[in-house]
Amino acid sequence: MAELSFFTGTMDSGKSTLALQTDHNRTARGLHGRIFTSHDRAGEARLSSRLGLEQAAIEVDDSFDFWRYVVTELTAGARIDYLVCDEAQFYTASQVDQLAQVVDDLQLDVFAFGILTDFRSRLFPGSARLVELADRTHVLQVESLCWCGRRATHNARTEDGVMVVEGEVIVVGDITSEAERAVHAPEVGYEVLCRMHHRRRMTAARAHAVALGVDPLPFG
Ligand SMILES: Nc1ncnc2c1ncn2[C@@H]1O[C@H](COP(=O)(O)OP(=O)(O)O)[C@@H](O)[C@H]1O
């Protein structure tokens, strides 16, 4: 039986790497897949991993129809055994419904990868629909860590180094390392945090400033 599988984890937990590995292992066994992504950091129609692997992919915008795409390809004689769908948090709920239809009515496996919540700790619509519809939801095994050492569960956004909780939901960007932050805090960056430090808006830089006594605790 074909399945709709959803693999989720914070930013930098290895989802894109697993997406590329999933495709690689199936291609190596003679299966034929299609790779999809949306707003990848490497640019349009690319699926990239921080480990340096990158692949061409089909860009999914809001008007893209998975069901129509697959049916058109199969009707034209193409062979498709599975779909790999990265950055699935950016897909619309209807697109996730189309993926479920592809699984049920065409018996193709669908492997979807994405973060669950945005910088405000609200579910992305695509991820919410995946949790509702997936046959299996897997949380990635490689744990990202908060600066305090706890498991990171939340994605924080920073603007000029300061954590923000208001703004556009989609802003493509990357995790900023401590070393990068020390030299230059980018306009928009991301940092993974545990829930407590996300609630308290306590990024690594802020914790450092508090420890040095130059920043008050965020109470009141
Ligand atoms: N220099 C490095 N050496 C080893 N592993 C790394 C390095 N840089 C990133 N990683 C690992 O790469 C993974 C992030 O990969 P990626 O697939 O891009 O994540 P995601 O798609 O979840 O954001 C993490 O598991 C991280 O530990």
Ligand SMILES: Cc1cn([C@H]2C[C@H](O)[C@@H](COP(=O)(O)O)O2)c(=O)[nH]c1=O
């Ligand atoms: C939290 C959050 C993230 N994004 C963007 C930032 C990145 O471009 C991607 C996540 O990619 P990854 O492969 O999982 O690292 O999503 C966003 O647009 N809005 C957010 O709230």
